Amino acid sequence: MAQQDSLTGAEILLKALADQGVEVIFGYPGGAVLPIYDELFKQNRLRHILVRHEQAAVHAAEGYARSTGKVGCVLVTSGPGATNTVTGLTDALMDSIPLVCITGQVPTHLIGNDAFQEADITGITRPCTKHNYLVKDPNQLSRVIHEAFHVARSGRPGPVVVDLPKDVVQARGEYQPLAKVTPKYRPQVKGDTASIEKAVEIIAQAKRPMFYCGGGIVNSGPAACQLLTQLVRTTGYPITLTLMGLGAFPASDPLFLGMLGMHGTYEANLAMHDCDVMVNIGARFDDRVTGRVNAFSPDSYKIHIDIDPSSINKNVVADLSIVGDAAHILEEMIAIWRAKQYRADERALRAWWQRIDTWRSRNCLHYENSTRIIKPQFAIQRLYELTKDRNPYICTEVGQHQMWSAQHFRFERPNHWMTSGGLGTMGYGLPAAMGVQVAHPEALVIDIAGESSIQMNIQEMATLCQFHLPVKVFILNNQYMGMVRQWQELIHGGRYSQSHMDAHPDFVKLADAFGAVGLRAEKPGELDDVITEMIAVDRPVIADIRTDASENCFPMIMPGMAHNEMVLGPEDRCMEKPGSEDDGMVLV
Amino acid sequence: MTAWCSSERQREQGNETVTKVAEETNRHTISVLVDNEAGVLARVIGLFSGRGYNIESLTVAEVNPHENLSRITIVTSGTRLIIEQIKNQLRRLVPVHRVRDLTLEGPHVSRELALVKVAGTGEKRVEALRIADVFRARTVDTTNESFVFEVVGSTDKVCAFIKLMESLGLVEVSRTGVVAIARGTNPL
Ligand SMILES: Cc1cc2nc3c(=O)[nH]c(=O)nc-3n(C[C@H](O)[C@H](O)[C@H](O)COP(=O)(O)OP(=O)(O)OC[C@H]3O[C@@H](n4cnc5c(N)ncnc54)[C@H](O)[C@@H]3O)c2cc1C
Ligand SMILES: Cc1ncc(C[n+]2csc(CCOP(=O)(O)OP(=O)(O)O)c2C)c(N)n1
Numbered sequence: 001m002a003q004q005d006s007l008t009g010a011e012i013l014l015k016a017l018a019d020q021g022v023e024v025i026f027g028y029p030g031g032a033v034l035p036i037y038d039e040l041f042k043q044n045r046l047r048h049i050l051v052r053h054e055q056a057a058v059h060a061a062e063g064y065a066r067s068t069g070k071v072g073c074v075l076v077t078s079g080p081g082a083t084n085t086v087t088g089l090t091d092a093l094m095d096s097i098p099l100v101c102i103t104g105q106v107p108t109h110l111i112g113n114d115a116f117q118e119a120d121i122t123g124i125t126r127p128c129t130k131h132n133y134l135v136k137d138p139n140q141l142s143r144v145i146h147e148a149f150h151v152a153r154s155g156r157p158g159p160v161v162v163d164l165p166k167d168v169v170q171a172r173g174e175y176q177p178l179a180k181v182t183p184k185y186r187p188q189v190k191g192d193t194a195s196i197e198k199a200v201e202i203i204a205q206a207k208r209p210m211f212y213c214g215g216g217i218v219n220s221g222p223a224a225c226q227l228l229t230q231l232v233r234t235t236g237y238p239i240t241l242t243l244m245g246l247g248a249f250p251a252s253d254p255l256f257l258g259m260l261g262m263h264g265t266y267e268a269n270l271a272m273h274d275c276d277v278m279v280n281i282g283a284r285f286d287d288r289v290t291g292r293v294n295a296f297s298p299d300s301y302k303i304h305i306d307i308d309p310s311s312i313n314k315n316v317v318a319d320l321s322i323v324g325d326a327a328h329i330l331e332e333m334i335a336i337w338r339a340k341q342y343r344a345d346e347r348a349l350r351a352w353w354q355r356i357d358t359w360r361s362r363n364c365l366h367y368e369n370s371t372r373i374i375k376p377q378f379a380i381q382r383l384y385e386l387t388k389d390r391n392p393y394i395c396t397e398v399g400q401h402q403m404w405s406a407q408h409f410r411f412e413r414p415n416h417w418m419t420s421g422g423l424g425t426m427g428y429g430l431p432a433a434m435g436v437q438v439a440h441p442e443a444l445v446i447d448i449a450g451e452s453s454i455q456m457n458i459q460e461m462a463t464l465c466q467f468h469l470p471v472k473v474f475i476l477n478n479q480y481m482g483m484v485r486q487w488q489e490l491i492h493g494g495r496y497s498q499s500h501m502d503a504h505p506d507f508v509k510l511a512d513a514f515g516a517v518g519l520r521a522e523k524p525g526e527l528d529d530v531i532t533e534m535i536a537v538d539r540p541v542i543a544d545i546r547t548d549a550s551e552n553c554f555p556m557i558m559p560g561m562a563h564n565e566m567v568l569g570p571e572d573r574c575m576e577k578p579g580s581e582d583d584g585m586v587l588v
Numbered sequence: 589m590t591a592w593c594s595s596e597r598q599r600e601q602g603n604e605t606v607t608k609v610a611e612e613t614n615r616h617t618i619s620v621l622v623d624n625e626a627g628v629l630a631r632v633i634g635l636f637s638g639r640g641y642n643i644e645s646l647t648v649a650e651v652n653p654h655e656n657l658s659r660i661t662i663v664t665s666g667t668r669l670i671i672e673q674i675k676n677q678l679r680r681l682v683p684v685h686r687v688r689d690l691t692l693e694g695p696h697v698s699r700e701l702a703l704v705k706v707a708g709t710g711e712k713r714v715e716a717l718r719i720a721d722v723f724r725a726r727t728v729d730t731t732n733e734s735f736v737f738e739v740v741g742s743t744d745k746v747c748a749f750i751k752l753m754e755s756l757g758l759v760e761v762s763r764t765g766v767v768a769i770a771r772g773t774n775p776l
């Protein structure tokens with residue numbers, strides 16, 4: 001091979017990333033990737049965001065990916081740099097987020113020798129990635145990078161790791177342009193037309209229909225969200241969304257019954273329980289959603305549309321399943337509905353909506369407000385009211401604050417809600433918000449946090465300051481791991497084992513120490529001013545909102561219970577039938 | 589708790605006839621065509637252990653050096669829905685090209701090979717040799733006190749042979765696990 005045609009592995013990598021349209025990479029240097037960092041130094045096209053912990057690099061790439069629909073990109077060194085990404089990769093796998101994570105590796109001749117900072121990262125990440133590669137030949141590098149991006153974004157999206165030994169990055173090889181790489185991974189996107197026709201026919205005949213849609217609609221893209229909205233409005237049927245699906249259908253539309261599941265609304269869960277035709281598009285019958293599986297929507301005909309065949313019949317048996325991309329299938333469904341001039345059964349539908357409206361009138365998200373102490377739900381509501389005109393991006397950590405955000409913040413558009421659903425990773429929100437802000441520099445980006453979760457990746461405040469990313473951290477500070485405390489109160493006899501932290505930092509001073517702005521609200525009357533100021537400041541902010549420590553998140557389906565056995569509030573502890581721990585939903 | 593447990597529970601309460609069919613645990617032989625690349629076997633095995641599926645036997649070897657393809661034969665057992673999950677999970681792996689359930693897709697032949705070491709003298713030694721003859725096992729090594737037999741056939745046949753050798757001085761066994769192929773003209 002002619003020396004002048006060839007490039008170093010590091011040059012090939014950057015060229016491949018450029019060909020893939022990568023604009024920003026979240027990373028952290030170290031010995032094994034120094035040749036790549038040297039190459040980064042020589043160019044201006046690719047922006048590098050230097051995080052403070054590799055886990056945060058992955059969550060930032062997740063936030064970037066979820067808010068743009070693009071593939072997020074991460075670069076870390078071998079050994080500890082790579083192992084630090086494992087939580088983030090698992091999070092991305094569970095929530096179907098497309099990422100490419102490039103890890104450094106010791107030189108090929110040292111692999112297997114317990115070399116300095118060697119870790120078998122393809123071995124470690126095999127179960128927590130969609131796919132991974134170890135590149136041993138610089139001539140294969142560009143092909144592998146192109147394939148990695150293709151695998152990450154095609155079909156059900158997910159994280160892909162590319163492990164690059166240092167000698168491969170330094171050696172010379174030939175670059176294969178994107179156009180010359182034909183990947184063999186080809187998941188099915190078009191659904192089977194006969195099945196789609198049958199599905200539409202059954203949907204048209206339904207007496208008590210229910211759309212149950214999820215993150216797969218968001219994965220499919222804004223077009224899928226629009227098509228879904230169109231189909232649901234054409235039918236006039238009710239719809240509920242999972243935690244991951246929020247924003248896929250406008251929350252302000254009266255057809256929307258709110259989120260379903262463990263902390264979903266009374267009306268959504270009862271409608272799921274009593275419906276006769278369930279149309280699941282891009283949701284995976286998670287155990288937080290189904291409750292006790294053998295009591296889940298017992299009488300419904302279940303249609304399941306998903307791009308991943310392994311999602312079908314995994315937890316709940318479908319009566320009719322269609323494998324393919326949501327947007328493609330929705331488009332066909334709408335066309336068929338029109339062509340066959342289907343009409344909803346108006347009488348049946350009216351009766352169904354009457355029942356739903358009765359459930360709705362229970363007003364299950366109601367809480368007793370206070371003039372003395374800030375109720376967390378009230379804080380979210382005020383945040384929503386005072387920011388909604390700016391179309392903010394909302395990230396969360398994990399816990400009660402996350403559930404209250406899902407219940408009380410209202411999402412009109414997709415890609416504006418970033419939360420860790422499948423893995424439930426405390427420490428996700430702040431770095432994710434960082435990634436969102438990098439992608440949308442002018443937008444208002446808020447991390448709704450708990451005082452415990454925020455401490456898991458608080459170091460990223462420094463990254464925010466370094467890169468002038470004005471993320472707003474809105475802490476619902478209840479002094480407790482609230483979600484754990486709630487379970488201990490309701491299930492473990494009020495024995496609050498290790499769910500209280502006696503020492504928390506002074507978040508206002510902490511913000512100051514990082515070079516950010518610290519604000520605090522202790523009384524309901526101070527809330528609006530703090531929120532207004534938080535939005536007005538063009539710098540990173542930590543707003544420490546002192547909330548009622550004893551508040552619990554309702555409604556709640558207790559572990560092992562069914563959709564029609566919800567607990568609506570503190571006065572409604574129908575605990576005569578405590579669920580068995582074996583029946584799902586057993587983890588905080 | 590593994591995912592399949594919850595679906596089993598659900599089926600317990602479901603439609604009676606569906607329940608019966610779905611509840612039955614059956615053994616299936618599955619053929620998988622994969623890229624012959626580093627880590628592919630670890631992916632398949634990790635899938636089974638990570639999701640709590642059974643592996644009764646697993647064999648692998650390269651079968652098409654031109655296209656760099658290997659064939660894995662897995663014998664596993666589960667209810668209808670678990671077998672369906674296993675196949676769908678296998679299809680999800682990027683280096684997997686094809687997954688076929690030979691048990692469902694019509695007649696197939698399956699074979700395994702065992703090397704069986706038997707030690708003994710006198711009457712038992714003669715009897716071992718006689719049974720080996722009945723099973724058409726070949727004697728591939730012999731000393732004054734021992735034989736190594738090579739027996740080929742269905743899993744049942746191999747097991748029957750080994751069982752009979754137990755009382756005749758069985759020392760140890762090495763088995764290949766099952767390889768299988770569909771009858772007729774069509775490839776995998
Ligand atoms: C503390 C806590 C409490 C929770 N409580 C709740 C709750 O009350 N309610 C709730 O809903 N969740 C709750 N969750 C989240 C829950 O754990 C799951 O993450 C969530 O329900 C899964 O959402 P989903 O079904 O939309 O699936 P996702 O995880 O978003 O998966 C998407 C599905 O769509 C498919 N898909 C992907 N792309 C496409 C495409 N292009 N076309 C078609 N299909 C596609 C995928 O194959 C997959 O099956 C909670 C989480 C935490 C941490
Ligand atoms: C990394 C990690 N560790 C532990 C848990 C278990 N867990 C779930 S919620 C929670 C408490 C969260 O407390 P906080 O951030 O203060 O939120 P709150 O519930 O009080 O709103 C814990 C410990 C988790 N989800 N993630």
Ligand SMILES: [Mg+2]
Pocket residue numbers: 399450451452476477478479480481482
């Ligand atoms: Mg808290």
